[in-house]
Amino acid sequence: MRILLLFLALFASMPALAIVEQADVMPADFDNPEQKARFRALTEELRCTVCQNQNIADSHASLARDVRRQVLNLIKQGKSDEEVVDYLVARYGDFVRYRPPFDARTAVLWLGPFVFLLVGLWALLAFIRRRNREQTASVLDAEEQVALQKALNALKDHDASAGGDK
């Protein structure tokens, strides 16, 4: 019963919250398809600072809605994509970008994977080389080599003589 009341109270408070919300960006708000395409590309590339695993395009957070509205305003004011991103970075930092710029702080982030790849390749090469060396060095001694060669020759002769039957 208590929980039910709580839900009722929540629903009752919703209209009050709704008054404050700005209208979300609607398809009719775009002047042309090019504007819409830019808006989509930008909002998909920007990260919502509230729901941090969502981009601005997908997030239902009220802040994301404000940012969407603002991105559209800036596009309509004739700002370039770069200027729109800079506008948000100036307020929320590089955190809003899914692709942070390459600088001293992000060098490890950008270069790390390649370093790991190189280390992995190096380890793989070292492993293969060692295995080859071990194999060629230890599998057969000279006597066994001769025996193997003999056996192979015998097999070849057998094949040659048997070949006529086919």
Add this chain to the structure above:
Amino acid sequence: MARFLVPLGIFLVLVGFLYVGLNLNPREIPSPLIGKPAPDFTLPGLKDPEQSFSRADLLGKVTLVNAWASWCTTCRQEHHLLMELARTEGVQIYGINYKDTREDALAYLQQLGDPYVISGHDIQGRVGLDFGVIATPETFIIDRKGVIRYKQTGAITVEAWRETIAPLLERLEAEEG
């Protein structure tokens, strides 16, 4: 021996990273505004829409700018501390009432007290956006020249006040205007 030590070493490094990561607060996003002049803004006053609250009001003194809303439960928790700071410590607290209705905000102040010199009514959150507000409450410490010097994400706690904010205010008060 190296056969075991290398994976063990890698494992320990990984554990170290995860342990540190476990204690980081993902909400605390460093603000790019620290060390920069507070954004220029003008808001209608919450109590009296005829009165305005703008950046100029913050100049010449050390101030706290607190983004708050009546629908924000953490703001409620923080409120009594703000009241105390305004009353006993004489801290100049300015409010940005963020995405709130005037009635709700006024009722909230009526009920809990008003620690603010003035609160601006930022109904659409535009000024909040300029301050990089992610979620209320957030508090900015602004020096005499109007430069943002610190940002408290989330409620000001007694520890945050004692260990960080109070010493910072003291230092800023001592700075040349």
